[in-house]
Amino acid sequence: MPLTMPEELLLLMLDDETGRLTDRAAPAGDYALVGAMLAELALEERIDTDPPRLRVKSPAPTGDTVLDGVLTRIQAEPEPQDSRWWIETLAQDAEQYRTAFFDRLVQRGILKAEEGRFLWLFSERRYPVISDKEEREVKARLMAVIFEDGEPEARDALLIGLSRAAGLFPLMLAPAELERAQPRIEAVSRHEALNQTVADAVRDIFAEVARYAPMM
Template sequence: MNLNLVDQLTLLALDDEKGNFITDSFSFEYGLAGAIILELSLQERIIVEGKKLKVRSEVNCGDALLDHFLDKISSSKKERSIQTWVETIGEKYSSIKEGTVEKLIKEGILRREEKKILWIFSVDKFPAENTKPENMLRKRLNDILLNDCEVDMNEIMLISLIDMCELNNEVYGKERAKEFRKKIKGIIEKGQLSSSIGKAVKEIHDALMAVMVILMASAVFTTTTTS
């Protein structure tokens, strides 16, 4: 099964056994928005010109979530910046997360379980039903960092998103995450400097990473000043 960046990031952000999300909501909110934009660029649907995000092709991706946001960008009355689109898409965090989880449930990768809190409140959990796709993904990511394997565009984008969402400890393990810190930084920098990465994807990736830093710093500042 072919999992896109949004699917992969969601899987990695879930605890396999407990079925709950383990990442900070601010970073994951922007991370999912970033994953959607990067995936659309990888599939050659959008490009960036100047500071504006533009539609390159309106042909459907064959994925309901991606097609929804491609249509949103395409039907916008004016061209908007990457930062505006990250914020706009990020506002739909809950529906993006739920839609991706539902897709993974239909694919037989996750299952939905209702848990009671204090025997009164019900919350949904999403433990793994089929661990093979995620295990293969984790193995590949660890192999890249352990054995200095060559990485493709998708893998560089995913490693960047994992780092941005502070999921390194979860994906690589706490000790390895410390050990891999320089390698992770090197892979992200390699992606920024690489000539082999598609120009449109590279431009969006670099602009996106810069925007994420600004947005998350702003979110942390707002939280600190209001608490």
């Protein structure tokens, strides 16, 4: 069974050596994760994210318990809301969603769960990689899109847009490669109307978070 977009995004965010989410993925990673969930629902033709409102196109279950819970939540909202509102709202439960996706990756033998301590005081769960095959395949697929001129698949365009919004490409590309690839990343990120709506919302929210973050 292929990985969902949220699962692929989490693999890109994960530090393979420590089993922790990379620092670069926070706090935008929470928003990108829920953006990936909305994108997956859109690809499954369950929601429509055309501005200015996100709406349910089909309430039929996808078979994915996490995504179906989000779909039910969207359908139950009494007032129609846009993608940005839903990203902000769902991001409040990002830890719950992230744990559910990590647990599935553990069940599939891609990651393993380890309990440990952070700074000798705080308990934490890490997810070291058992099989890097899936992560390598995701990266190879994205690199093929970025460094070739073909028409990207909608799924790849969405994942590239969300990876860009979460600031993940400096983790995947050397500085010179990233500079060369930047125009193509920008173009692909805006290839799909959904991609522009969701990824721009993630980027805008992250900009606001960074603007009001306390100075260290």
